[in-house]
Amino acid sequence: MFDLCTSLSRMRPAEDIKALLEVPKKVLITMHQKPDADAMGSSLALYHFLVLKGHSVLVLSPTNFPSFLNWMPGCDQVLDFESSRDKALSLMKGTEILFCLDFNALYRTRGLATYLEKLDCPKVLIDHHPQPEEVFDYGISDPEASSSAQLVYEFIYRIGGESLINEPIAQCLYAGTMTDTGSFRFASTSPRVHRMVADLMDRGLKHEPIHQAIYDHYLENRLRFFGNALLNHMEVFYEFNTALISIPFSDVRRWDLQAGDTEGLVNLPFSIQGIRFSALIIDYDSEVKLSFRSKGDFDVNLFARKYFHGGGHINASGGRSGESLEKTVSLFRKALEENRKLLE
Numbered sequence: 253m254f255d256l257c258t259s260l261s262r263m264r265p266a267e268d269i270k271a272l273l274e275v276p277k278k279v280l281i282t283m284h285q286k287p288d289a290d291a292m293g294s295s296l297a298l299y300h301f302l303v304l305k306g307h308s309v310l311v312l313s314p315t316n317f318p319s320f321l322n323w324m325p326g327c328d329q330v331l332d333f334e335s336s337r338d339k340a341l342s343l344m345k346g347t348e349i350l351f352c353l354d355f356n357a358l359y360r361t362r363g364l365a366t367y368l369e370k371l372d373c374p375k376v377l378i379d380h381h382p383q384p385e386e387v388f389d390y391g392i393s394d395p396e397a398s399s400s401a402q403l404v405y406e407f408i409y410r411i412g413g414e415s416l417i418n419e420p421i422a423q424c425l426y427a428g429t430m431t432d433t434g435s436f437r438f439a440s441t442s443p444r445v446h447r448m449v450a451d452l453m454d455r456g457l458k459h460e461p462i463h464q465a466i467y468d469h470y471l472e473n474r475l476r477f478f479g480n481a482l483l484n485h486m487e488v489f490y491e492f493n494t495a496l497i498s499i500p501f502s503d504v505r506r507w508d509l510q511a512g513d514t515e516g517l518v519n520l521p522f523s524i525q526g527i528r529f530s531a532l533i534i535d536y537d538s539e540v541k542l543s544f545r546s547k548g549d550f551d552v553n554l555f556a557r558k559y560f561h562g563g564g565h566i567n568a569s570g571g572r573s574g575e576s577l578e579k580t581v582s583l584f585r586k587a588l589e590e591n592r593k594l595l596e
Contacts, residue, residue, distance in 0.1 A: 293428025318512025401428025
């Protein structure tokens, strides 16, 4: 039905833990900081599945998560490590299996990383980002997959648990896959993805309410922020087929931006004819963060790793800068010059 790949020789296939899951265990599921719909959707889908199998499961987010995910079944069970540190550390004691979803390097969990590393239990990776750390005992590392939600779906099939896929699991899986494929328009939308969605719909999934819950819930303020950003802070470099949106901290305060409010902004310049590379740079005062998207074969994962201490996928990545917004924008323009031949 599908082919799951593991990319590290020391990491055993994730389905090899099937025997361990036949007996109730204390399980911890975690995701990357500032989780998106795929991180949350894959984690909650696995949570519901393991609870149905009789396990005691804690879902731990390293940080808070955006309000547009509050509709997800089980999100009220997710514990925020940053705001509930002592409670989280207490509940983590005695963990027998750790699942790491939608990230493949422990530093992506911020302050939680040290404690995850110390856990004396099997560590299981389910992720679709390239170049995972060598800290996992079992796992699925498949950069060809559209999303971690897709890989959780395939993992459930691999261990023979597909009969347990109910409405909450299907909703979480669909949300993660829909968002990470750009509503099924990105190149990662493979036949595997469509077969999964068809299966979920055959099981009774209603997809329209999920799309509305994620995309049609924002406040007026966010739409006006988008308009201001495009009007006043977007530059188009036609010689590089590139667009840049740079947001000063004064705008972050003015528009009272919350987690998730900038979601999708970096994709909008692709509606401009010829644009192949889009960048969003935001000054959060304590740190400048960057988001990169590309069309075709320009590798923004390598770009982020080389210039901005980041990484991700070939067509979607992020980074950070300790410099001012102005200096970061200057460094970005210099990086464009160095990649002129790749962008022309």
